Amino acid sequence: MKKRFFPLLAILLIPPLLAACGARAMPPGLVGTVNTDGSTSMADVMAVLQETFREREPGVTVNYSGTGSGAGVEAALAGRADIGLSSRPLKESELAKGAAARTVALDGVAVIVHPSNPVSGLSLAQLREIFTGQVDNWSALGGPDAPIAVYGREAGSGTRGAFEELLDVTDQCAYTNEYGSSGDVVGNVSGNPNAIGYTSLASAGETVSAVAVEGTACTEETVRSGAYPIQRPFLLVTREGAALSPAAQAFLDYACGGEAGPYIARAGAVAP
Amino acid sequence: MKRRIKPAEFAMQTLFLVCGLTAIAFVLLITVYLILAGLPAIREIGLTDFLLGRTWASTHATDPRFGILPMILTSVYGAAGAIVLGVPVGFFTALFLAKAAPPRLAGLIRPAVNLLAGIPSVVYGLVGMCVLVPALRAWLDLPAGDTLLAAMIVLAVMILPSVISVSDAALAAVPREYEEASLALGATPVETYLRVTAPAARGGVAAAVALGVGRAIGEAMAILMVAGNVANMPSLLSSVRFLTTGIAIEMNYAAPGSLQRQALFSIGLVLFFFIMVINILLNLALKRGREG
Numbered sequence: 001m002k003k004r005f006f007p008l009l010a011i012l013l014i015p016p017l018l019a020a021c022g023a024r025a026m027p028p029g030l031v032g033t034v035n036t037d038g039s040t041s042m043a044d045v046m047a048v049l050q051e052t053f054r055e056r057e058p059g060v061t062v063n064y065s066g067t068g069s070g071a072g073v074e075a076a077l078a079g080r081a082d083i084g085l086s087s088r089p090l091k092e093s094e095l096a097k098g099a100a101a102r103t104v105a106l107d108g109v110a111v112i113v114h115p116s117n118p119v120s121g122l123s124l125a126q127l128r129e130i131f132t133g134q135v136d137n138w139s140a141l142g143g144p145d146a147p148i149a150v151y152g153r154e155a156g157s158g159t160r161g162a163f164e165e166l167l168d169v170t171d172q173c174a175y176t177n178e179y180g181s182s183g184d185v186v187g188n189v190s191g192n193p194n195a196i197g198y199t200s201l202a203s204a205g206e207t208v209s210a211v212a213v214e215g216t217a218c219t220e221e222t223v224r225s226g227a228y229p230i231q232r233p234f235l236l237v238t239r240e241g242a243a244l245s246p247a248a249q250a251f252l253d254y255a256c257g258g259e260a261g262p263y264i265a266r267a268g269a270v271a272p
Numbered sequence: 273m274k275r276r277i278k279p280a281e282f283a284m285q286t287l288f289l290v291c292g293l294t295a296i297a298f299v300l301l302i303t304v305y306l307i308l309a310g311l312p313a314i315r316e317i318g319l320t321d322f323l324l325g326r327t328w329a330s331t332h333a334t335d336p337r338f339g340i341l342p343m344i345l346t347s348v349y350g351a352a353g354a355i356v357l358g359v360p361v362g363f364f365t366a367l368f369l370a371k372a373a374p375p376r377l378a379g380l381i382r383p384a385v386n387l388l389a390g391i392p393s394v395v396y397g398l399v400g401m402c403v404l405v406p407a408l409r410a411w412l413d414l415p416a417g418d419t420l421l422a423a424m425i426v427l428a429v430m431i432l433p434s435v436i437s438v439s440d441a442a443l444a445a446v447p448r449e450y451e452e453a454s455l456a457l458g459a460t461p462v463e464t465y466l467r468v469t470a471p472a473a474r475g476g477v478a479a480a481v482a483l484g485v486g487r488a489i490g491e492a493m494a495i496l497m498v499a500g501n502v503a504n505m506p507s508l509l510s511s512v513r514f515l516t517t518g519i520a521i522e523m524n525y526a527a528p529g530s531l532q533r534q535a536l537f538s539i540g541l542v543l544f545f546f547i548m549v550i551n552i553l554l555n556l557a558l559k560r561g562r563e564g
Binding site for chain 2: 040066146156157161170177178180194
């Protein structure tokens with residue numbers, strides 16, 4: 001019994017040892033830590049970037065802490081973080097303090113309804129009325145005489161935060177139902193002809209129809225050009241003139257270069 | 273005289289002891305962890321504001337509120353509704369199985385009931401979401417069918433197997449002589465079952481109810497899919513949030529260390545307390561069932 005155990009142990013132990021040797025034999029790459037701090041909405045994009053950057057630069061550890069856009073910009077300006085993360089354009093006061101931003105992605109929020117719903121376009125004002133509960137029947141919007149079921153995400157969701165903020169209805173929405181994921185929202189909207197909901201552009205899919213907002217359809221092109229109104233930038237913020245560590249610079253160049261684009265799309269955002 | 277214990281015997285007994293202690297260790301670990309994780313938020317929010325507050329707005333930018341009364345009431349109403357809908361059906365099924373059913377038919381129904389118990393809760397939720405919710409929306413002309421009523425119906429079906437099997441066992445354990453005495457006095461079979469057998473098995477039926485309540489209070493996945501999940505004060509035809517679904521839906525994006533996350537652990541503590549009380553009642557009912 002015992003003798004049979006040793007080869008097994010050896011088999012289990014050898015690959016990590018070989019891997020360790022392999023890593024040592026590779027040409028020396030960058031070594032260091034990049035601390036990023038800021039927007040919680042950017043968690044998904046950052047997770048994808050962290051993962052793919054680790055494959056390119058195994059010696060660099062990218063840390064992410066979700067504290068909020070304001071705190072992230074503040075941390076970058078104070079030098080507590082290498083890169084601040086902001087999911088809103090920088091404020092005048094932040095620019096005045098020397099904050100510089102590069103756009104890593106654009107976050108478009110699609111407004112979706114059941115495919116059978118004849119309403120194909122809504123204005124921002126109409127959306128505000130629907131989501132705050134002032135309008136509760138589709139007939140007021142040119143649709144059939146049916147109640148509106150307002151579907152949204154749970155408290156704390158980045159998509160909900162973005163949607164409510166961009167529509168200027170933060171904490172005022174009267175939801176009929178709340179769901180814990182984009183997939184749930186899309187699935188339930190596709191199953192209820194009365195429903196309206198929102199989700200990130202990438203997860204809208206074929207089973208629901210995205211309405212045009214202020215006359216502009218929600219597509220990657222309209223988000224990229226800035227024509228679609230319910231969108232916000234994901235920014236990497238640094239302090240103007242301050243020298244970044246080589247590792248942080250490499251991460252910044254990787255994230256904002258075209259190469260990361262497909263991965264950003266996988267995280268539900270649009271590469272700029 | 274002291275007997276010498278063989279080493280193999282000793283090793284096995286130690287193994288049994290360790291296994292037994294593991295279960296107790298986990299219960300203790302979970303209890304201690306829940307209390308430690310759940311108390312800070314309750315202390316910060318205030319016990320009355322937490323338990324009796326009517327508004328849950330955990331991420332409100334200016335005025336966050338952490339009142340879980342809507343969730344407590346929803347869980348209580350949901351479980352009560354499941355009992356009201358599920359126990360009569362379950363009890364009569366058990367009565368039928370134990371007393372009236374031809375053996376071959378009972379042999380068909382019992383495995384079906386056991387199969388019902390084995391269906392994962394997410395499947396109940398899926399069927400509820402795809403069949404029950406749209407049906408309720410159409411019948412009752414609602415904006416959306418995700419309602420307390422939908423959750424009650426799903427929970428009622430989910431508690432059926434445990435209600436049936438526990439009641440079935442209790443009814444089968446009623447001594448045959450009681451029934452024979454009743455029949456000999458001229459009572460019809462139905463009178464006998466309802467007036468003699470059922471009262472004699474009431475302890476077991478109470479245990480079935482308590483077991484059903486426990487399952488209904490603790491269920492999360494199925495009702496997450498049919499209840500709508502908005503923390504409204506409960507009403508039968510509106511979207512509601514249970515204690516369990518309150519934790520499940522917000523845990524994903526609750527920032528570590530935030531009051532929101534801590535408050536979710538506090539909900540867990542309240543839920544744990546509920547389950548403890550139900551378990552104590554269940555044990556009492558089982559004990560009385562055995563004695564009576």
